[in-house]
Amino acid sequence: MFCPQCGSTQSDELRFCKSCGVNLEVVRRSVEAGNVPGKFDWSKTWVAEMLMSGEEAIKREKEIERLQGITPDVKRRNEIKAGVITASVGIGVMVFLYIFMQGIILSGQTKPGEAEILSRIWIAGLIPIMVGLALIINGVFVSKMFSGQERRGEAPTTRELPGKPSSEYLPPADTSELFPAGFSVTDETTAHLRVPRQQK
Numbered sequence: 001m002f003c004p005q006c007g008s009t010q011s012d013e014l015r016f017c018k019s020c021g022v023n024l025e026v027v028r029r030s031v032e033a034g035n036v037p038g039k040f041d042w043s044k045t046w047v048a049e050m051l052m053s054g055e056e057a058i059k060r061e062k063e064i065e066r067l068q069g070i071t072p073d074v075k076r077r078n079e080i081k082a083g084v085i086t087a088s089v090g091i092g093v094m095v096f097l098y099i100f101m102q103g104i105i106l107s108g109q110t111k112p113g114e115a116e117i118l119s120r121i122w123i124a125g126l127i128p129i130m131v132g133l134a135l136i137i138n139g140v141f142v143s144k145m146f147s148g149q150e151r152r153g154e155a156p157t158t159r160e161l162p163g164k165p166s167s168e169y170l171p172p173a174d175t176s177e178l179f180p181a182g183f184s185v186t187d188e189t190t191a192h193l194r195v196p197r198q199q200k
Contacts, residue, residue, distance in 0.1 A: 087132025
């Protein structure tokens with residue numbers, strides 16, 4: 001047998017190469033089984049994500065958000081925050097453009113027609129202001145309305161175990177609070193039985 005690491009000829013009975021020490025038993029088993037280790041999988045690349053249908057992409061995005069602990073309330077707060085930032089940038093752009101264009105006009109080197117155009121360029125700052133206001137309105141009113149409808153239509157995702165106060169359960173995923181759970185994974189696993197088993 002040839003060693004795949006160093007290329008030296010080795011006896012078939014040896015488990016390790018005498019020259020480099022590579023495990024020949026693993027090589028022998030993979031040759032006998034015919035498996036190619038580390039075969040390239042296209043489904044785990046960005047190409048597969050790009051070719052994913054819209055519905056699958058939405059499901060994947062929701063699953064990622066669930067794993068990260070991003071709740072609808074967190075998304076609403078982030079949207080409101082983005083709206084405030086965008087609107088503030090718009091106000092800053094408006095003020096900057098107004099002062100800058102007035103400086104150009106007052107320099108006296110512009111024609112009367114150009115001065116009229118330059119004096120109105122500050123209005124371009126209204127675009128980010130309107131986008132920011134739309135994000136704020138969506139976060140405060142529209143998203144809240146839709147998340148409330150989803151909550152009413154969905155079954156609760158967590159079920160409280162009988163006989164345990166709710167304060168003993170784990171906190172939601174988006175909290176930084178840590179405290180020990182007052183229950184075990186195996187608690188109440190036989191609640192579905194009709195006759196409870198007598199403990200000895």
